[in-house]
Amino acid sequence: MKYAYYPGCSLHATAVEYDISARLVAKHLGLELWEIPEWNCCGASAAHNTDHLLALALPARNLAIAEREGLDVAVPCAACFNRLKASQVAVRGSEEMRNTIKEIIGMDYQGRVEVRAFLDVVVNGVGLEKIQGLVTRPLTGLKVAAYYGCLLVRPPGLTGFDDPEDPQTMDRLVEALGATPVPWAFKTECCSASLATSRTDIGLWPIFRILKHAKASGADCIAVACPLCFLNLDMRQGEAKRRFQESLDIPIFYFTELIGIALGYPPKELGLSKHFVNPLPLLESKEILRHPATRRETA
Amino acid sequence: MEPRELSSIMAQNWDLLKRVERRSGVDVKNCYQCGKCSAGCPMAFAMDYVPRQIIRLLQLGFVDEALRSRTIWICAHCQTCYTRCPKEVDLPRLMEALRQEAGRAGLVTDKKVHLFDRAFLGSVERYGRVHEMGLIVQFNLQSGQPFKDAGLAPALFLNGKISPFPSRIKDSAAVKAIFQRVRSRGGAEH
Helix, strand or coil: CEEEECCCHHHHCCCHHHHHHHHHHHHHCCCEEEECCCCCCCCHHHHHHHCHHHHHHHHHHHHHHHHHHCCCEEECCHHHHHHHHHHHHHHHHCHHHHHHHHHHHCCCCCCCCCEEEHHHHHHHHHCHHHHHHHCCCCCCCCEEEECCCCCCCCCHHHHCCCCCCCCCHHHHHHHHCCCEECCCCCCCCCCCCCHHHHCHHHHHHHHHHHHHHHHHCCCCEEEECCHHHHHHHHHCHHHHHHHHCCCCCCCEEEHHHHHHHHCCCCHHHHCHHHCCCCCHHHHHHCCCCCCCCCHHHHC | CCCCCHHHHHHHHHHHHHHHHHHHCCCHHHCCCCCHHHHCCCCHHHCCCCHHHHHHHHHHCCHHHHHCCCHHHHCCCCCHHHHHCCCCCCHHHHHHHHHHHHHHCCCCCCHHHHHHHHHHHHHHHHHCCCCHHHHHHHHHHHCCCCCCCHHHHHHHHHCCCCCCCCCCCCCHHHHHHHHHHHHHCCCCCC
């Protein structure tokens, strides 16, 4: 299976471990990723806060390049996924918009190729059965709070692949890896997104609530599929802890990192050493890394 | 609030209201004020008017009050309200349109959020991609908090998560042209 790959700005910067682990895991699962050459920023919230047309045109240039190759687009970042999908739907749904966008980006774009979240490609494209069959280091005993955030599953008319209130895709995935997903109420609560940066004074509260409820549900860690969710829950965890005077200490993983661990990759190769909240003590305490059948040893 | 005469307020603000409705694609009369949007809003705790009240202000013609509210800047666009609204009122789009209108009218009540968006888009227009470190430095300086998050920088730097050098696409002229063409159609001005 070959996909056009749109990493987005964060995966080349603060979410570098998401990019590293997504590429490793894709290769292992037989997904060929063709990075869209010369891709540009999707504009994120800043563009749609500023101008509706700009917010549709910036993603469209990337999609037009993928369309020339005839490849569906796999997008790891939930926010990019949402913006690219919005652009595709707008162009597909109206000839007038198609012509406007064509004029603005100076390229032909019909909205033909699909835009899919990388999580959806892995779980529904590759399939859990195949993934389960490749697990060499099951995540036994690891209790995971699957955190979907907003833009991966909302609005459902746009995102499509899972339930907006109680999504299951990541829960089923971590189960296939041998871990135990915990039921909890904050799966799709907003982490405050870029407000955590622009208005940290108010952005810390939603972050704190998510971390607190994940812990209260008995989870050892949180799995995410969005670089901004990760940054807010991992990098700002120390700040949230200090502000609200409560011990949190809960490691955050990209779902691709969890797959990589279960497939036998060494933590360092997956970029786990780059987290603010060190996840290694947890993996060691569950004896997950001590499992003898690592991919490298069997190779 | 002193007594106000609603008919004349609506008459004064009619054109502005219609523009906000046209730009957002939302007919504010569709809302029957059930409040589901506001019950589930993760940012409501920090708002001056909850989302339901913003729509009520618009329904009554108090567009200025809506434009001057902090709410429109604090909305995180998480889509919870839109997903749950029984009348499918696209509140996030409405908040966007109000922000844009407030920007045009010079009524920005949350300078930090506005500065952040501008710095973000400035980076995209310059390089074709966001240069995260440049964005944060510019935002911190312009918002008068030069040392904000400085304690996080060493770890980000050592782990290769931020770089002093922007990643610039070769064809950045193509992205600049997108901004210019949107501007020539009257958009992206603030």
